Amino acid sequence: MENLDIKSLYLEELTEKLKEMGQPAFRAKQIFEWLHEKLVENYDEMTNLSKELREKLKKTYPLVTLKVVDALRSRSDETVKYLFQLEDNRVIESVRMKYHHGNSVCISSQVGCRMGCKFCASTIGGKERDLLPSEMLDQIYRIQALSGERVSNVVVMGTGEPLDNYDNLIRFIKLLSDPKGLNISTRNITVSTCGLPEGIRKLAKEGLPITLALSLHAPNNEIRKQLMPIANQYDLQEVLDAFKDYYDLTGRRLTFEYSLVEGVNDEEEHAKELANLIKGLNCHVNLIPVNPIKERNFKKSENKKIQNFKNILEKYRINVTIRREMGADINAACGQLRKSYIDKYSN
Ligand code: SAH
Numbered sequence: 001m002e003n004l005d006i007k008s009l010y011l012e013e014l015t016e017k018l019k020e021m022g023q024p025a026f027r028a029k030q031i032f033e034w035l036h037e038k039l040v041e042n043y044d045e046m047t048n049l050s051k052e053l054r055e056k057l058k059k060t061y062p063l064v065t066l067k068v069v070d071a072l073r074s075r076s077d078e079t080v081k082y083l084f085q086l087e088d089n090r091v092i093e094s095v096r097m098k099y100h101h102g103n104s105v106c107i108s109s110q111v112g113c114r115m116g117c118k119f120c121a122s123t124i125g126g127k128e129r130d131l132l133p134s135e136m137l138d139q140i141y142r143i144q145a146l147s148g149e150r151v152s153n154v155v156v157m158g159t160g161e162p163l164d165n166y167d168n169l170i171r172f173i174k175l176l177s178d179p180k181g182l183n184i185s186t187r188n189i190t191v192s193t194c195g196l197p198e199g200i201r202k203l204a205k206e207g208l209p210i211t212l213a214l215s216l217h218a219p220n221n222e223i224r225k226q227l228m229p230i231a232n233q234y235d236l237q238e239v240l241d242a243f244k245d246y247y248d249l250t251g252r253r254l255t256f257e258y259s260l261v262e263g264v265n266d267e268e269e270h271a272k273e274l275a276n277l278i279k280g281l282n283c284h285v286n287l288i289p290v291n292p293i294k295e296r297n298f299k300k301s302e303n304k305k306i307q308n309f310k311n312i313l314e315k316y317r318i319n320v321t322i323r324r325e326m327g328a329d330i331n332a333a334c335g336q337l338r339k340s341y342i343d344k345y346s347n
Helices: 011-020 025-036 051-060 133-147 162-176 197-204 221-227 236-250 268-278 303-315 336-345
Strands: 067-073 080-085 091-099 102-106 110-112 127-130 151-156 189-193 211-215 254-260 283-289 319-322
Touching: 011 025, 067 133, 080 133, 091 133, 091 336, 102 133, 127 162, 133 151, 133 162, 151 162, 162 189, 162 197, 189 197, 197 236, 211 236, 236 254, 236 268, 254 303, 268 283, 268 303, 283 303, 303 319
Parallel strands: 102 151, 151 189, 189 211, 211 254, 254 283, 283 319
Antiparallel strands: 067 080, 080 091, 091 102, 110 127
């Protein structure tokens, strides 16, 4: 993390920095609240600071603030997809979804991704760089400020592999749940991973009761390898063992994501194999009809097949939901909007 990135600093660190500038501790608290609670975009909005201090801060700590390039509103539901520009002109995407329990924002954790999942648009150009904690936070801050509505839930399920940007992720979660900031309960934060065992075990020991979701997408190693190159590196059982350890240490119910791809992982036998693989775990399965991307020819399973897959899992007494397809008309699947933007402007 860049040392001068003020929005990525914990209050204690900020207090230390301000002390070096000859400022009292309460000043750091004021600035922290402007940044993380009042969500200002620049120092001039920090009206209880002297002009002199504001000018000094501008020079020493240029503020990381994302610029909205595009906001697409779905016609079928109230999903809004945002395209943000970073300081280095790269673009990332975030999605706001409205549920009866509140507003949920899905954020990106990296620019691009190096995990290579075959059906995912985010991974096509590889990983460009990690996002800073401030850049993860600001996706939520800007969406809350722009919409004027409180964000109550955050899912790290956008572009990128969060556990491949571990330290920044942890700092992001701690800042997001800080009572002096947006104060989003860790219980309302979900991190989705393609399954990096060391990262999962490390996360379990952080004492942050977030929900962990595992992108499983297959009932066995062979099928998983067809869809997810990371499966060549880590055996499914090894990933599941780490995931179980996460439950043992945190007591948080586990979530499995399973994208249904026609003819690949959507047969009855796959549902039965999946049920046997995860039986006995306190878990929940989220079935996602795969969102076809134009670069690959994967097809979505038929509704009947999806329903049948669900029924089989339920027979085995597994908690299962079919994810509502929100914002399908606005390129809402992982990485699709960013990809279409890059394609348009790079030609
Ligand atoms: N890297 C993390 C988080 C980002 S992807 C992970 O792998 O979990 C978030 C979820 O969306 C993952 O389950 C991913 O496999 C899924 N996903 C990505 N592209 C998709 C698509 N086109 N259709 C359906 N699910 C997709």
